[in-house]
Amino acid sequence: MLKIIFSVIARDLQLAMRRQADIVSALFFFVIVVSLFPLGIGPETDLLRKLAPGVLWVAALLATMLSLPRLFADDHRDGTLEQLALSPYPLGLIVTGKTIAHWLVSGLPLALIAPILGVQFDLAADALWVLTLTILIGTPALSGIGAIGAALTLGLRGGGVLLSLLVLPLYIPVLIFGAGAVEATVSGLGGDGHLSLLAAMTTAAIGFAPWASAAALKIALE
Amino acid sequence: MIYWNSFADFLAMGGYGLYVWGSFGVTALVMVAEPILVARNQRASVARLKRQLRAEQRAESRSPAA
Amino acid sequence: MIDRFNLYRFASPATFYPLAGKLIPWFAAAGVLFGLVGLYIGMLVAPTDFQQGEGYRIIFIHVPTSWMSMFIYLVMAFWAAIGLAFNTRLSGMMAQALAPTGALMAFLSLWTGALWGKPMWGTWWVWDARLTSELILLFLYIGYMALVAAIDDPRRADKAGGILLLVGVVNIPIIYFSVKWWNTLHQGSSVNLTKSSMAEIMLWGMLLMALAFWMYAIAVALARVRTLMLERERNAEWVRKMLSEENA
Numbered sequence: 001m002l003k004i005i006f007s008v009i010a011r012d013l014q015l016a017m018r019r020q021a022d023i024v025s026a027l028f029f030f031v032i033v034v035s036l037f038p039l040g041i042g043p044e045t046d047l048l049r050k051l052a053p054g055v056l057w058v059a060a061l062l063a064t065m066l067s068l069p070r071l072f073a074d075d076h077r078d079g080t081l082e083q084l085a086l087s088p089y090p091l092g093l094i095v096t097g098k099t100i101a102h103w104l105v106s107g108l109p110l111a112l113i114a115p116i117l118g119v120q121f122d123l124a125a126d127a128l129w130v131l132t133l134t135i136l137i138g139t140p141a142l143s144g145i146g147a148i149g150a151a152l153t154l155g156l157r158g159g160g161v162l163l164s165l166l167v168l169p170l171y172i173p174v175l176i177f178g179a180g181a182v183e184a185t186v187s188g189l190g191g192d193g194h195l196s197l198l199a200a201m202t203t204a205a206i207g208f209a210p211w212a213s214a215a216a217l218k219i220a221l222e
Numbered sequence: 223m224i225y226w227n228s229f230a231d232f233l234a235m236g237g238y239g240l241y242v243w244g245s246f247g248v249t250a251l252v253m254v255a256e257p258i259l260v261a262r263n264q265r266a267s268v269a270r271l272k273r274q275l276r277a278e279q280r281a282e283s284r285s286p287a288a
Numbered sequence: 289m290i291d292r293f294n295l296y297r298f299a300s301p302a303t304f305y306p307l308a309g310k311l312i313p314w315f316a317a318a319g320v321l322f323g324l325v326g327l328y329i330g331m332l333v334a335p336t337d338f339q340q341g342e343g344y345r346i347i348f349i350h351v352p353t354s355w356m357s358m359f360i361y362l363v364m365a366f367w368a369a370i371g372l373a374f375n376t377r378l379s380g381m382m383a384q385a386l387a388p389t390g391a392l393m394a395f396l397s398l399w400t401g402a403l404w405g406k407p408m409w410g411t412w413w414v415w416d417a418r419l420t421s422e423l424i425l426l427f428l429y430i431g432y433m434a435l436v437a438a439i440d441d442p443r444r445a446d447k448a449g450g451i452l453l454l455v456g457v458v459n460i461p462i463i464y465f466s467v468k469w470w471n472t473l474h475q476g477s478s479v480n481l482t483k484s485s486m487a488e489i490m491l492w493g494m495l496l497m498a499l500a501f502w503m504y505a506i507a508v509a510l511a512r513v514r515t516l517m518l519e520r521e522r523n524a525e526w527v528r529k530m531l532s533e534e535n536a
Contacts, residue, residue, distance in 0.1 A: 148455055152448045156438045165434050166452060169427040170459050173466035180470060201462070212455055215372075219447040224332050232332075236342035241407050245346045245400040249353070252392055256508055257316075264515045271522050272531050279532075 004089045008097025009104070015074070016105045022067060023105050030063035030110055034117045045122040052121035053131065053182035060110050060135055060178075061171050064142045067106045068167070069160045071098060071150040072217065085221055091214035095151075099143045099210055107139025123186065130185040134198060138178040141202040144209035145170050151216035173201060299378045301517045302526035308510040315510065319503030326496030334490050343407045344490075350400040352498040353393045354418075356505055357425055360390035364432075365457035368450035378513075380446025381520070383453060384436055385513035389505050391429035397422050417471035421464050428456045442520050 016023060037055045038048055075081040084094050114135050115128045123131065149167035153159040177198040181191030226232040235242040330348040337344035364383040371379030401419050402412045413419070432452055439445035521527050 148451070152435060152452055153438070158438060162434055162438055165427075166431040169424050169431060169463075170455070172424060173459075173462050176466045176470045197466075208458075212451060216448060216451050219444055219451070222444065225335055226332065235345065236336065238341060238343035238345075238407055241343055241403040242345050245349055245403045248399055249349050249396050252396060253504060256389065256392060257511070260508055260511045260515070264511065264518075267515050267518050268531070271518060271527070274522070275528060275531050 001093060004093050005097040005100070008094050009101045012098055012101030013104060016101065022070070023109060026063050026066045026106055027109050027113060029066060030059050031113065031117065033059040033062060035120070038120070048121045049123060049186060052118060052123050052127075053179040053186065055121070056114060056117060056131060056135075056182075057138075057175050057179040060114070060139065061142065061168065061175060063110055064106045064139055065146060065164055065167065067102065068146045068150045068163055069153070071102055071147055072154050073150075073159075076154055076220075081217065082221055085218065091217060092211040095147060095210035095213045095217070096206070099147045099206065099213075100140070102147065103140045103143040107135070107143060110139060111135040123182075127182055127185045130191050130195070131182045133195065134178040134181045134191075137195070137202050138174050138198050141174050141198075141205035142171060144202075144205035144213075145174075147213040148209055148216060151213040151220060154217065154220040174198065177201065299376050301377065301521050302524070304378060305514055305517050305526075305530075308514050312507050312510050315503045315507035319500050319507060321500075322496050322503060323500035326493055326500050329489060330493030330497060334493050335487065337490075340408060343404065346400050346404040348493055348497045350397060350404060351494055352501040353397040353400065354422060355498055356501045357390055357393035357397050357422065357429075359502075360386050360393060360505060361425065361428070361453075361460070362457065364390065365453045368453040371446055372450045372454070377446075377520075380442070380450060381513050381516045382509070383446070383449060385509045385516055386505070387429060387433050387436070388512070389508050391426060391433065393501070393505070394422055394426040394429055398426065415471065417464075417468040420467045420471070424463055424467070425460070428460075432456070 034056055037051065041047060041051065072081060075084070085091055087094070111132050115132050118128045118131050146163075146167050149163045149170075152166060153163045156162060177194045181194035181198060184191040184194055233239055233243075326348065330345060334345075336342055364386050367379040367383040367386075370376060371383070398419065401422070405414055405419075406412050432449055435452055436445045436449045439448060518527060
């Protein structure tokens, strides 16, 4: 079981490495969106510190969405997806692998660069640490839920915009607890409660979402 | 039985007239417009499908086959 | 055996279409009747609320529309589950026919909430847990309708929409509780739109209005499902027969 997941991850990572530009552009999108906010709002550090969790998290939601339409589309176009669906392994496991691979190339880089952007917003060290942690454990849920949207909109015209319409409302709990944890740390309340709920949501999303995506893929392939 | 003393009182809604009638007015508008739109769609569908059917039947009767 | 047979018969469009046509006037009449009695009680008979003044009368629309917006989504998810489990044609069409009405109910709930909030809270919009959840529910309706509209093949539209509805219905409690938690942390407004200490007559008015909205939603959804059926089954024997009979 794990072997299938790992081989799918390895394959998708290999494909992603051939298109490093995509990963880098999503990352720069994140950086640029976050940097636009101080320009739009003003440089007062007190205000920026207060806005930072929300701004960074909303930007992270949008950045992870950029690569979602490609999640299944490339495999769909060259027929790989149909092969995978016909394989003797449960499609849910294959989708789990693809979801994890998506997180490795879209969510993980965001978590690595987030503390640098947090510094621009004058976040303290503990808040920076929590910010990194929330993005690290929150983005897998985004990849999982996003995969459902990507599967539902596979091959549809206007798929990208439609995808965001479907997926963004479902991202709201992750946003609330992710940004909430950072904010609670900034205000000195401690974000442990938020963090555990965020971890619970990610676990649930990684466990259940791939099966919903697999069902949606089967419908799209019919 | 009726709570209001006059019609003007009823319209004024104790100063909340704008908000109360704004709510009821828009709701009434929506609940009248939606059935009208649905009925119009239904009529348009029936008319279009009938036209298509008649066109098909004419084409069939004209063709020499069968 | 006979029951099973009947159930399937009613689920078939050829039987359901005329049945729905016969039922619509009854539901519409019931809706008008409940609505008139509800409005009579709510607007003319019920006394004022000593805290909120006459502005409280907005709840006679606000509460029923909020209930209906949530209830309709649940009903759509129910049809989606039936459709995915038993592969019935009617279920997907029912879900699609209900969606616009559900979205309108969510819109009306927000609209009346804003008009209630202005005099009570002093602002049109408050990021109150319930209003926020209602807004997200409206987004879910819009997402569903956009997805279904984007898929040309009706069978795929039904099934993909069904999966989205089931995912949504699983998420609604999570969204609601996260929004609620977010709201308490940020100390949002604690004034409730509904009062627990409502006079009995007000409660009756509200229940009648809720029944009126319910009947209205059924009537409109049945009317819409008829159009959907006609379009989808345009080449079926029963549609052709019906159209040519009406022709004569």
